[in-house]
Amino acid sequence: MEHVPPPAEELALLDRELVRLDARRTQLLHRRAWLLTVVRPPAAPPPFAPPGARPPAAPSVWGPPPTGAPAASVSGARGAQNVLLVLGGLLLAVAAIAFTLLSWGEMGIAGRSAVLAAVTAGALAAPAALLRRGLSSTAEALAAPALVLTVLDAYALHAVALPGADGAGYAAAASVVLASLWATYGLSLRRLRVPLPAAVTAAQLPLVLWAWSAGAPAVVFGWALLVTAAADAVVASRCGGLPVRVTAWSWAAVTGAVALLIGLTSSLSADGALSAVGPAALLLAGAVAVAAAGWRAPGEWAVAAGAVAGATAVVAVGGVPRAAVPWSWAVVVYLLCAAALSAVERLRAVPRGVVRGALGASAAVAAGAVLLVLPVVASALLGPVALPAGVWSGAPEGVREALGASMPWRDVAPAPVVLLVVAALLGARYAARPRTAGPVPGWWAAAGAGSLGLGWAAVPVLLAVADAPYAVAVVVDVAVVAGLLAVAVRRAPDGPMWTALGCAVAGAVGAGLLALASEPATYAVSGALVVLFGWAATVSRVVVVRSLAAVASVLCALVVAVAAGVSLEWSAPRAALVVLVVPAVTVALGVRSRPPAVPLAVSLSLEGAGAFGALVAVGMSVADAPYLALVLASCGVLAATTALRPERRPGAGYLAAGLFVAAAWVRLAASGVRDVEAYTLPLSVVACAVGFLRSRTDPALSSWAAYGPGIALTLVPSLLVAWGDTQWPRPLLLGVAALAVTLLGAARRLQAPLVLGGTVLALDALHELAPQVAQVFAALPRWAFPALAGLLLLTIGATYEQRLRDARRVRRSLGRMR
Structure with a gap:
């Protein structure tokens, strides 16, 4: 091809x-x-280069990059260079250490000296030559092994020339020499970043090592560390290099913290005032040093320095008197010192950041003191809950007997002092608030609220610590509640007002529980609280305060009513009639109260509290059916009276009808009546006739209001009796009657007859079919029920949308009925 x-x-x-x-x-x-x-012009020449000089090329192990090579190759070469230099420096340092520790004895003294001198001199000189050639990274990598060699030189000198010298003392002197040498070396070669931070690190050792060599006590070690920290702070504030500043501040923080920790430990462990003077001086010096460090610090650093300095000053000043008093009073001593520290706010020359930090430290000490005494406060406030003396077992001699022995009260005497001191501090802070026309700012309002709360908590604690007489304790508790209510009703809504109201309620609960030990005290305290809270509900201009005070007054009145029933030695069902007096009074007050004289919220709160009293009466009478029927009927009368008010008529009217029907059912059951229809049917006819006449005059009237009570009055008791009847006539007649009512409701489009009649008809049919259904299920095999249930679920699931539409259609149909 x-x-x-x-x-x-x-x-x-x-x-x-x-x-x-x-x-x-x-x-x-x-x-x-x-x-x-x-796109990327060449870098500008360094500041020390002569005008017109070209910038030196970046050093690279592999030489300059080829023309046209990507820029990333330069940074890659520098990264590889740094890795190799660091590894090389580490290997040289390891080799030097191994030579000094292992091969030192194999050479004579002349050889040793010559080798160390030559290697050290060469290592120290090499960075200078490399810097002149522009090889700064290589010079930096060789500087670190050079500094290590000087340490080894010092070790070798001690091993050869001064073997008998004290190790700690020699190390202290050597650290001084090394720090000076490294500082001089770093200042002469300023482009090296290792020597000066290394000099700062070496300077941490001399004073501590000298204290160690002298066998000094812990306080001397603290002074050595504190002086070292102060020197670090001076270096950090005067030195311009970032590595040196970071190193110096870091060491200052570490050594200063250890020094303060030593001072704190020594102060707390001092067994006398004289032995606490030394730690106190150390801590005071530390506080001054920290404050000086934060004097020119920016922002949050100044606040942090002020906080540390303030806390240290509190521990320092309080340490001396603390050593002279029992441990239980130590918290009071430190609290008073913290209170004195708050005076730093008046020093205008002190930077505001430091002042805020010191005030924060004072507040933290006060908060810690309060937290320490909280268990005592809880025991004093919650002690009456246990009622160790028993209800109406007789007035105890002192308040401690009523509180029980859960707290060793003799050992917690400083607790009320702590609470009162902190309350006084917060009160003074609140009194110094800026006077403005608007609401009090949040910080000042919190101070006022805290002062009220702690002052109130201090009262029961003080009574328990002093073991005040029982009568005195009860009177004081009620008086405190009165004072708190006076504060609450005379203030605008703010933090102190809500705190006063909450403390008043809590104090009323505590006083009421404490009064349960004595029958006269129960009546006196509960009656006084009824009057006090009633007065607050009348006088206050804040709706929430009036509402809460009204509820509290009603609840205290319920206590009086229950106590009256117990004093009369009546049974609980019979005493329920006395309890009903309270809801009756609330209904009477509600009928007389009209907006705007009485806000709607206050009226609702009053009536709600009365309704709760009615529920209490019903609960007390459940055990006795005749009394229960009487109580239900009485509650129906009260509800009907409430329904006289047009704004309450819908809800109260339904409630009254339901209560009357329930009372009739209970009365029939209590009388043992079997043929209930003879009593309920005439009433149902009359009720339905009245409803029919009312619906003629008011076409918008609901069928539930017109016919519901009358129909339910007969059908529901008959259904209950039919379920226990083994004969067939009653269920049959009930079913016929329910069917008739259901058809009538469907024909006249009345919701109540339709729903009530249909429900009774279904339940009556279920009662009649229940035995046959049970027989059918007993005859079926065990697998039949799961199979039928599965088929039912499948059918419902397949026609779910249709069933949902049917349900909506039925609901709409019922909704259109009256």
């Missing part, structure tokens, strides 16, 4: 094409090089 074109011509064609491609590639490379110079 012949080639087209021939092979010789094709070869010549390929050679010409390759030459053309080479020329085109060269042209494109030149164009790319020019574009790189336009």
Whole structure:
């Protein structure tokens, strides 16, 4: 087969094409090089370069990159260079250490000295020569092994020339020499970043090592660390290099923290005032040093420095008197010192950041003191819940007997002092608030609320610590509640008002529980609380305060009513009639109260509390059916009275009808009546007739209001009796009557007859079919029920949408009925 074109011509064609491609590639490379110079101009020369000098080329292990190479190759070469230099420096340091520790003894003293001197001198000189050539990375990598060699020189000198010298003392002197040498070396070669931070690190050791060599106590170690930290802070504030500043501040934080920790431990472990003076001086010096460090610090650093300085000053000043008092009073000592620290706010010369930090430290100490005494407060407030003396077992001699022995009250005497001091501090802060026409700012309002809350909590704790007489404790608790209510009703809605109201309610609960130990105290305290909360509900201009006070007054009145029933030695069902007096009073007050004199929320709260009292009466009478019927009827009368008000008529009217019907059912059941229809049917006829006449005059009247009570009055009791009747006439007659009612409701489009009649008819039919259904299920095999259930679910699932539409249709149909 012949080639087209021939092979010789094709070869010549390929050679010409390759030459053309080479020329085109060269042209494109030149164009790319020019574009790189336009897009990324060369870096500016360093500041020390003479005018017109070209910037030195970046050092590279592998040499300069080829023309047209990508820019990423330069950074890759530098990264590889740094890795190799670091590894090389580490290997040199390891070799030097191995030589000094392992091969040192194989050479004579002259050889040792010559080798170390030569290697150290060469290692220290090499970075200077490399820097002159612009090889800064290589110089940096050799500087670190050079510094390690100087440490090894010091070790070798101790091992050969001064073997008997004290190790700690020699190490202290050597660290001084090394720090000075490294600092001088770093200052002479400022482009090296390792020597100066290394000098700062070496300077941390001399004072600590000298204290160690002298066998100094812990406080001296603290002073050594504190002086070192102060020197670090001076270096950090005066030195311009970032690596040195970071290193110095880091070491200052570490050594300063350890020094303060030593001072704190020594202060807390001091067994006398004299032994606490040394730690106190150390802590005070530390506080001054930290405050000085934060004097010119920016923003949050100044606040942090002020907080540390303030807390340290509190521990320092409080440490001396703390050592002279029992441990239980230590919290009071530190709290008083924290209170004195708050005076720093008046020092205008102190930076505001430091002042805020110091105030934060004072607040933190106060908060910690309150947290420490919270268990005592809880025992004093919650102690009456246990009622150790028993209800009406007689007034105890002291309040501790009523609280029980859950807390060793003699050991917690400082607790009320702590609460009162913190309350006084917050009260002073609240009194110094800016006087504005608007609401009090949040911070000041919180201070006022905290002062009220802690002051209130201090009262029961103080009574328990002092073991006040029982009568005195009860009177004081009620008086405190009265004072808190006076504060709540005379203030606009703010933090102190809500705190006063909450503390008043909690104090009323505590006083009421404490009064349960004595019958006269129960009546006196509950009656006084009824009056106090009733007064607050009348006087206050805040709707929420009036509502809560009204509810509290009603609840206290319920306590009086229950106590009266117990005093009369009546049974609970009989005493329920006395309890009903309270709901009756609330209904009477509700009938007389009209907006805007009494806001709607207050009226609803009052009536809701009365309704709760009615529920209490019903619950007390459940055990006795005749009394239950009487109580239900009485509640129906109260509901009907409430329904006289037009705005309450819909809800109260339905409730009254339901209560009357329930009372009739209970009365019939209590009388043992079997043929209930003889009593209910006449009433149902009369009720339905009244409803029919009412619906003629008011076409918009609901069928539930017109016919519901009358129909239910007969059908529901008959259904209950029919379910226990084994004969057939009653269920049959009930079914016929229910069917008639259902058809009547469907024909007249009345919802109540339709729903009530249909429900009773279905339940009556279920009662009649229940035995046959049970027989059918007993005859079926066990697998039949799961199979039928599965088929039912499948059928419902297949026709789910249709069933849903049917349900909506039925609901709409019922909704259109009256």
